[in-house]
Amino acid sequence: MYRYLFRKQCPISKEGKKVTREMLCNKETLKELFKKDEAIKYLKPIRGTPPYWQSSQKDIFAMIRQLGVPTFFCSFSSADFRWSEIVDTILKQQGDMRNTENMTWDEKCKVLCSNPVTAARMFDNRFHKFLKNVIMSEAQPIGKIIDYFYRVEFQQRGSPTHIVCFWVENAPKFGEVENDEIITFIDKYISCEIPDEKEDKELHDIVMAVHQHSKKHSKSCKKKGTVCRFNFPKTSLN
Numbered sequence: 001m002y003r004y005l006f007r008k009q010c011p012i013s014k015e016g017k018k019v020t021r022e023m024l025c026n027k028e029t030l031k032e033l034f035k036k037d038e039a040i041k042y043l044k045p046i047r048g049t050p051p052y053w054q055s056s057q058k059d060i061f062a063m064i065r066q067l068g069v070p071t072f073f074c075s076f077s078s079a080d081f082r083w084s085e086i087v088d089t090i091l092k093q094q095g096d097m098r099n100t101e102n103m104t105w106d107e108k109c110k111v112l113c114s115n116p117v118t119a120a121r122m123f124d125n126r127f128h129k130f131l132k133n134v135i136m137s138e139a140q141p142i143g144k145i146i147d148y149f150y151r152v153e154f155q156q157r158g159s160p161t162h163i164v165c166f167w168v169e170n171a172p173k174f175g176e177v178e179n180d181e182i183i184t185f186i187d188k189y190i191s192c193e194i195p196d197e198k199e200d201k202e203l204h205d206i207v208m209a210v211h212q213h214s215k216k217h218s219k220s221c222k223k224k225g226t227v228c229r230f231n232f233p234k235t236s237l238n
Contacts, residue, residue, distance in 0.1 A: 060149050060165070068173060070149075070165035072142055076130070078123040078159040079210070080112055081105065086122050090115045113158065120160050124152070127162050135166075142189045143168035 023029045034040070043049035064070070080086050084100045090111050091098060100108065112119050136145055150164040172181045197204040213232040214221070221228040 056151065063147060063149055063167075067147055067167045071168040071171040072164075072166040074164045074166065076127055076162040076164065077155070078119070078161070080119055080123065080159055081108055082206075083122075083126075086119050087111050089122065090118055093118065116158055123160055124162075142166065143171060145169075 023033075040049070041051055044051040044055055046052055087100045087103070087108050091100070093115065096111075098107075103111075131148075134141060145166055146169045147167045148164055150162050153161050153163060155161055172185050174182060195204045195207055213228075213230065217228050217232075221230060221232075223229055
């Protein structure tokens, strides 16, 4: 199977030589093909492989050449422990009638680990709905999007994260315009505040729980022998 795929995808080497069965059976020749990445070109259509990401890298470099530096760099993480519908769906698939509201964190974790594919697919669907119905909508919450590029990464705990670069129409370019124009653009789309608990308690509780840096600092903070490698707490800015 390997030889068939290799010859089918790349019958000619970089030197212009036709790839033959004899070449693939020769250890030295095969070693050279691997050294030049020619032996794995057939993996290009398969996501996650080095040839696939080499192609994706060329795509985003081309976008940067044509569109300039991206306006926004965003990451969207899965709040799978807060979205009860994900756990509910997996429980139904397994014929489990437990109520998620009565489950502990460890129990939910075991359910999610039992079917990571469903959890990842539901998050991916949620992300694309959010992208279409919010980010790309006429409301233009971060401006009119002219293009975007994204990739999916998986955190250590197994949950997916979408990393996205957005290009916004008529966005000021750093170094080409006055700083005041850039500040005005940023202030138009980005803000930071703690919601009023009386007006919207649910939103207030979410922000306080997930949009603040941990005061106790996590293991990730203490990497590299520091108290917090992200330098929190930070002084407030006006």
